[in-house]
Amino acid sequence: MSSNTLRKIGLYLFIGVGALFILFPLYLTIVTAFKTPEESSRSFFTLPSSLNFSNFTQAAEMSNYFGAFLNSFFITSISVVLIIFLGSIAAFAIARNQDQMFYRIMYYFFVSGLFVPFQVMMLPLVQQLSTFGLLNKWGLIILYATYGLFQCVFLYVAYFKSIPREIEDAALIDGCGVFRMYWYIIFPMLKPMTVTLLVLNIIWIWNDFLMPLVILQRSSDWTLPLMQYVFESQYAANYNLAFASYLMVLLPVIIIYLFLQRHIIGGVSDGAVK
């Protein structure tokens, strides 16, 4: 065999073993979620003998899955809309006035947040939100809207460099105000970066655990990760049930990923390079 074929085999072996290592925990989650405890004790790794959905119905009922799902959906969607809207208008103002000291300082101010761990703000925030009566999903949404701005402004300002100003000048001469200009001309041109930011923020907020843990006081506000956290301490012993609930928490993101994976991977690489 030539050294070239050997190298090829090595390459496929490396990638193949890596992919199996990635997929194994997910495979295990899926098969275990469908099994009964007896079946699992016979073998962890084989396929279940039948598609048995009782683990799912039981876990959904015990953990109030649908309530938590709706909370996650509600909090994530409102937060990302706010992040995109507030972030793009702020980035527009900053990007088009970078000759002014004030806006340059504002840029660094927004971006500085990228380096601040949430743990620094966590303890005072709980006090602060409690005096505002905001230890609920609205408080959480406001926090996501704020902390999402750091990255959003950073990436949008970079993206604005690739958008020529001439179109805006033309619109101004035609008597367009800043707001109409933003809505009809600027925002549509930002679309590729908007998609990237939507993806990054949806993944972040949907999966976030620490913020809901410290902010959400009522169980009726719980998101999926928080619901799983509480559920885990009670039912981890029944691992078939536990795996069914893991799968139910992961499933929404996996479905979105399967449909949008090209855009998601592309968006992440664009976002990182800029």
Next chain:
Amino acid sequence: MKNSAYTSLKKGYLLLLIPGLVLLMLFYVYPVLSAIYMSLTNWDGVSRTRDFIGISNYITILQDNRFLNALMFTVKYAFVSTILSNVIALAVAMALVKKIKFRNTFRAIFFVPAVLSLLIIGYIWKQIYYRVIPYLGDRLNIEALQMNMLGNQDTVFWALVVVTVWQGAAILIVIYMAGLQTIPEDIYESAAIDGASGLKKFFKITLPLIVPSITICLILAMKQHLMVYDYIVALTGGGPGFATESVTLLIYNLGFLNNRFGYGSAVAIVLFIFIIVVSVIQISILRKREVQL
């Protein structure tokens, strides 16, 4: 006419900036400043009174074995996880930019962990360490696998690192792929004509040209691992003993369980300063090594 359009434009820009600015003032600047102030008090988080005690919380930190233990663990964990996940991610990225069959499928598979909840990943791996690996150890009669790796001081560190790399490499792979794809093919071809070996090509061409990606990946990974929280909660809860208590978990425990808000704030600020210092060092070392094509 032109002038009034210009002033209204200026006002318009300012109006666009204000909503974000107000949010940042209220929920970023204010809490950070109160954290700094709280860290100089002995407040317990509940009572009405608090005394200003200067920097004595910070002096306590330096003598607090629980904090030093948490910091040592966090730094070791972050350092090892960052190096390992970057080396593996770069290797996978180099393989995935080659022309191989099913390349897009493989890319999609390797990115899956990046979209999943860290907490749930932690739970799944906990079950693997708890049940699946000991089960395998029983069946295959391998004693080393029969124990619970999370309950053992010697193995729990590496058990955490494996999970971290499993998940953390995914996003780095994509960033490295983006960096590798900017290197023009003809540089490699002319190096091959000059008789450069594979290793030489890697160290003399690939590495210097992807320094910007390396900078981003190292900072991203290091910051994320220094702030590790979800894995610890899901996998060990800080145990066995205090073996895996991260600084973030310590802050949570101090603030919400031990009623030591002032002290917890001081620990949070030390973590913050630590992250800034590490990031600045990383940037300044790597900036010098950046090469322009």
